[in-house]
Amino acid sequence: MAPVPPGIRFLASFxxxxxxxAFTFSLTFLLYTSFHLSRKPISIVKSELHKNCSALNELSTASSSQLPNLHTAAECSWKPFDKSNYKQLLGAMDYSFLCAYAVGMFLSGIIGERLPIRLYLTFGMLMSGLFTCLFGLGYIYSIHSLGFYIFVQVANGLVQTTGWPSVVTCIGNWFGKGRRGLIMGIWNSHTSVGNILGSLIAGYWVSSNWGLSFIVPGLIIAAMGIICFLFLIEREYCYVIGWRSERLIPFQKLTKNWNGTNGHKQLYHSYKQGDKYENWDTELLLPQDNSSVSVPVQQVVVVKSESEPSAISFMGALRIPGVIEFSLCLLFAKLVSYTFLFWLPLYITKTAHLDAKKAGDLSTLFDVGGIVGGILAGVISDKLGKRATTCAVMLLLAAPILYGFSMISEFGLGPTIGMLLVCGGLVNGPYALITTAVAADLGTHKSLKGNARALSTVTAIIDGTGSVGAAIGPLLAGVLSSQGWDQVFYMLMAADFLALLVGADAC
Structure with missing residues (x-):
């Protein structure tokens, strides 16, 4: 007999x-990748909304002294971003999205715990696809109203809050605390992967038709919303088949019992539906004992099951030890991260004198470093068993790196690439650890006595507070950059230091 191929033996071992x-891990990874993929285009398109018209004028004059000066602000920029206060207008668009995201996040976690995650997440992804496409349609239909773009950003910020509490709750339901830092560190790389893909997709069309830089990512997140509806299972379930219907039931709601029939013991399950008890022929989709059983309904004795714990209140979640400290730490850490997310391509364009596509491609190195930093933070925190200490050390190292990054553009492309990787790792490492492993730890804290329904609310509080910083950072960058980019980096270093101070209280 031929030996079994090693690849088949490996697959059969699971x-x-x-x-x-593994399927849930991969699906939720792709779902949130599409969220960040749809957020990234605005940072790539900024340099196209307002071009350096004076440089084009000089080029035109040098090439032909007989031709008039053709390049005006109105011709090379997109109204209403063709004025001298364009940085403030671009910052206002970032602020509109992030402020709506921050406000909506506090409500999203509470709503998400009371609705089916699959349907809630599907709705949010479809709506996010719609509003992302609407921004791109502004180019197709030559819309020059600032109010239109602000409205789209606010609406998109609100619907995108459905994403993070939902996917973190889902992944937290499927994976326990063992190696949570490593697992979630790898899983959280979807943030950087989405930023990279969003940069590449938006950069492909930015110079020729920047409307497609939004429309294509919008279609992608809408398509992923349909996949979410078709395939997502939010926690371990039994697939139960009764005489008249079939449904998915959480393991926690099933009571396992044994029934004797003709001298043989058989396993059965009962399930409480309202005030009545339903007995099912049961086939376990994900059996804990790796066996499938089926028992005739008429042989089953009704057994009561425990009631499901109620969702936690907002104030109840705040009383969990560590929630306030880590929320404030994330506020300043996310301020730094999102300032880079929304302004890094424009900074590279202005300081390195690259076009929008090359600057967007180069900015992806920051996210590559973020992938490594997030995984490294998870591994170290698992080994040490100290999430707060890991965050504090990375924040301490990030401050001098931020200062070095502000100086490095003078030394050429090579050092800039290296600094982008290191800076991305140290900035995004603590941010990734707090929003995933720390949030999951606090959402399943021992003080909750097994009530896992707090996870969505805790996640929303932590990320919602962080999103306040994410809203403030890009807005301040838009204001300070008019006085020089050095001012922006001083602001980032101050925020990093404050994150370190607040995070030290959680150690």
């Missing part, structure tokens, strides 16, 4: 429980 965990 049971169905592990396969479904």
């Amino acid at each position: 049971n169905r429980d592990q396969w479904y965990r």
